[in-house]
Amino acid sequence: MHHSLPLVWRRIPERYNLIGCKCETCGTPYFPDRKICPKCRRKGKLVKQKMPKTGTLYSFTRVHAAPSGFEHESPYWLGIVELGNGVRILSQIVDSPEEKVVIGASVTMVFRRIYADAEEGIIAYGYKFKTI
Numbered sequence: 001m002h003h004s005l006p007l008v009w010r011r012i013p014e015r016y017n018l019i020g021c022k023c024e025t026c027g028t029p030y031f032p033d034r035k036i037c038p039k040c041r042r043k044g045k046l047v048k049q050k051m052p053k054t055g056t057l058y059s060f061t062r063v064h065a066a067p068s069g070f071e072h073e074s075p076y077w078l079g080i081v082e083l084g085n086g087v088r089i090l091s092q093i094v095d096s097p098e099e100k101v102v103i104g105a106s107v108t109m110v111f112r113r114i115y116a117d118a119e120e121g122i123i124a125y126g127y128k129f130k131t132i
């Protein structure tokens with residue numbers, strides 16, 4: 001286990017396709033996937049669903065002190081993206097000119113290297129977002 005890998009990334013098992021789920025009872029989408037709809041409880045019926053790959057930037061922050069393994073990317077943008085279906089996810093914002101990184105900016109998902117461990121030779125890939 002990589003203790004230096006930010007918890008939020010380790011907890012996302014479906015990072016390649018943005019597969020979440022949707023409650024068929026109330027229509028609420030969730031990402032990551034979950035077992036129980038907090039609104040419907042036992043009446044909820046959750047089915048897997050692919051999340052939209054575009055959305056808008058809901059909020060963001062510039063990270064200057066990168067965690068171990070991300071030093072080469074410091075500083076970088078970390079944002080909360082609101083997808084087209086209203087689901088909000090935390091993601092790094094990459095390949096975006098500084099003037100376009102604003103609240104409400106249109107963003108799209110890209111597939112990038114998220115982590116490299118030189119000692120163990122492990123490279124993890126996953127999603128990030130960039131401004132359109």
Ligand SMILES: [Zn+2]
Pocket residue numbers: 023024025026027028037038039040041044045
């Ligand atoms: Zn529900």
